[in-house]
Amino acid sequence: xxxxxxxxxxxxxxxxxxxxxxxxxxxxxxxxxxxxxxxxxxxxxxxxxxxxxxxxxxxxxxxxxxxxxxxxxxxxxxxxxxxxxxxxxxxxxxxxxxxxxxxxxxxxxxxxxxxxxxxxxxxxxxxxxxxxxxxxxxxxxxxxxxxxxxxxxxxxxxx
Amino acid sequence: xxxxxxxxxxxxxxxxxxxxxxxxxxxxxxxxxxxxxxxxxxxxxxxxxxxxxxxxxxxxxxxxxxxxxxxxxxxxxxxxxxxxxxxxxxxxxxxxxxxxxxxxxxxxxxxxxxxxxxxxxxxxxxxxxxxxxxxxxx
Numbered sequence: 001x002x003x004x005x006x007x008x009x010x011x012x013x014x015x016x017x018x019x020x021x022x023x024x025x026x027x028x029x030x031x032x033x034x035x036x037x038x039x040x041x042x043x044x045x046x047x048x049x050x051x052x053x054x055x056x057x058x059x060x061x062x063x064x065x066x067x068x069x070x071x072x073x074x075x076x077x078x079x080x081x082x083x084x085x086x087x088x089x090x091x092x093x094x095x096x097x098x099x100x101x102x103x104x105x106x107x108x109x110x111x112x113x114x115x116x117x118x119x120x121x122x123x124x125x126x127x128x129x130x131x132x133x134x135x136x137x138x139x140x141x142x143x144x145x146x147x148x149x150x151x152x153x154x155x156x157x158x159x
Numbered sequence: 160x161x162x163x164x165x166x167x168x169x170x171x172x173x174x175x176x177x178x179x180x181x182x183x184x185x186x187x188x189x190x191x192x193x194x195x196x197x198x199x200x201x202x203x204x205x206x207x208x209x210x211x212x213x214x215x216x217x218x219x220x221x222x223x224x225x226x227x228x229x230x231x232x233x234x235x236x237x238x239x240x241x242x243x244x245x246x247x248x249x250x251x252x253x254x255x256x257x258x259x260x261x262x263x264x265x266x267x268x269x270x271x272x273x274x275x276x277x278x279x280x281x282x283x284x285x286x287x288x289x290x291x292x293x294x295x296x297x
Contacts, residue, residue, distance in 0.1 A: 040181060041177075041181060041184075042176070042177045043162070043174060043175045043176040043177050043206060044175045044207060044209075045173065045174045046171070046172060046173050046174065046210045046211070067173070067174070069174050070165065071187075072180075072183060072184030072187045072188065073183065073184075074182050078289070086207055090205075090207065116233065127274070148206075148210050148211065156246070
């Protein structure tokens with residue numbers, strides 16, 4: 001009863017006392033048949049103010065900054081990504097949600113940061129500090145105040 | 160750490176990629192026309208410093224020039240000299256419990272009604288860095 005084996009399909013390692021050829025679920029510690037996320041690329045993207053409303057948000061226009069990262073290849077499916085806005089003091093802010101004051105006077109939840117991957121690029125959106133004063137009323141969208149964003153792109157080993 | 164810096168036609172760095180950089184990356188960028196330059200980073204700068212304080216000039220990572228504006232205070236007047244053409248001046252007046260924002264594109268001075276601390280930002284055309292000046296008006 002081999003606990004590990006390697007053949008043309010890859011490698012497998014089972015838990016103690018289990019057969020690597022038949023083990024499944026928690027009895028299989030590692031297998032090439034599992035999805036493994038390897039780091040494909042990482043870096044820092046510069047954020048620039050945008051005037052359009054980002055896709056997928058209910059926020060007003062002029063509230064977000066955008067960074068775009070072009071991958072070094074075309075993925076079969078959009079890869080997983082993790083991002084954080086870099087504040088002026090160098091801290092990385094990942095707080096996903098924040099509020100803004102609506103015209104009705106209440107607070108509305110809206111993303112501080114979110115990102116979208118396609119097969120060719122990553123789009124990062126980070127809310128910026130922004131305020132307008134229509135008719136004498138103040139409306140503030142407080143954001144992470146980031147000028148850039150760090151990112152990690154993970155490649156799925158079985159896709 | 161070496162970095163691959165993507166940039167636009169005027170040298171703005173849009174993305175800094177850390178090592179290890181996957182094979183065929185550069186070839187792919189060349190193919191799709193994405194401008195890039197490899198930076199050896201001899202001073203071990205952070206990616207944030209590279210992206211925000213530098214630009215690409217003649218294929219080299221280069222420090223962005225300082226804002227040339229000179230800010231002086233005379234009484235309640237704040238005077239601006241050597242603001243580049245098309246530069247924008249924003250002054251934020253600290254009034255203790257609130258802030259007042261004033262913006263000027265072409266004026267060479269700004270007269271204030273009251274004393275206090277003033278935070279001034281001068282945005283100049285690319286590739287100048289943003290000028291930041293803190294003055295006290297008496």
